[in-house]
Amino acid sequence: MSIFRFLFSKTFLKQLGLALLILVVFIFIVKWWLGSTTNHDELIAVPDLKGMTLDVVEQELSNADLRPFIMDSANYNPNYPKFSVIEQSPAAGKFVKENRQIYLVLNPSGYRKITIPNVISKTRRQAEPTLISLGFKIGKITFVDYIGENELREMYHKGKRIQPGDKLQKTATIDLVLGNGKGSYRSSVSDNDSDSQNNDTDGGN
Template sequence: MGFFKFLFSKTFLMQLVLAVLALVILTFVLLYGLRASTNHDERIAVPDLSKMSLGLVQQELDNADLNYVVIDSSNYNPDYPTFSVIEQNPAAGKFVKEGRKIYLVLNPSGFREIEIPQLVGRTQRQVEPTLLALGFKIGKIDYRDHISPDEVLELRHDGQTIQAGDALRKTSVIDMVVGNGKGSYRTSGDAAEDSINEADDLEDAGY
């Protein structure tokens, strides 16, 4: 009887109320701390970083309590400033938590260099689409006396002869020297030898 009497005593009921109250307070504190530590329901709109330099990116993300990581450089795009942001993830306008990293792709300093394949000796109709497919531009077409019409005799860039294996930046302008179908296969060495033989013949004849 004494135990049941104690259960309904004011002392026990007061202790029970205090224990329940302490449990409620502890639960509230734990939940509040968890919400605060994980920034529960707190969202930040990702700013548009397109075409920004890394200095401006740093300022913009510091103001938004966000961070960034440069993960790669893209193919050069002349519409974007050098070393500016060309892609970002998450995209502008997306909502993220405080401290989130924004992954950036930058515009490189220029077009990459491309190696020139062996094109001399092929026809102009073969060489032009090859150069265009590689990303080059076709410049002037000069014609030279040569028995093979349409044959590419020489490639040039800024007045300098280009050899197979040379590397030029994409979009470089390449000029061509093409045969016009006139003349012969005789080389300058053959012509020089004929001149010497002709001179010897004239000397033998007494001229």
């Protein structure tokens, strides 16, 4: 009987109320601490970084409490400045937590260099598609006396003769020298050999 009288006494009720109050305060403090350390419900909008150079990007992300992570460069995009952002993840406008990494792909300094294939002695119909498929552009077409009509004899880039195996930047323009179908094979070979010897002599001088 005395136990029931104690449970309903003012002293026990005061202690019970105090314990509940302490529990509520403790739960509130824990929730506040978790919210402040994990930024619960605090999201940041990812800024649009495309076209920005790396130094500007770093400043933008620092102001937003975000971190950049640079990924491998992609293929060169002429629509963006060199070393600027051309891709980002998460995308602009997405909401993320503070200190989140933003993955960035930068525009390289230029097109990569490609090895010139051996298309000498190929017909124009064969050589042009091969060069174009690799990303080169076809420039000026000239003809020389040679029995093989439309057969590729020489290639030039910016006035300099180039050979199969040389490397040029993708989208580089290549000028083609083709045979015109005139003359004989022997005379054409002799002329070419003579030209090569003259070029070697001139180079030595």
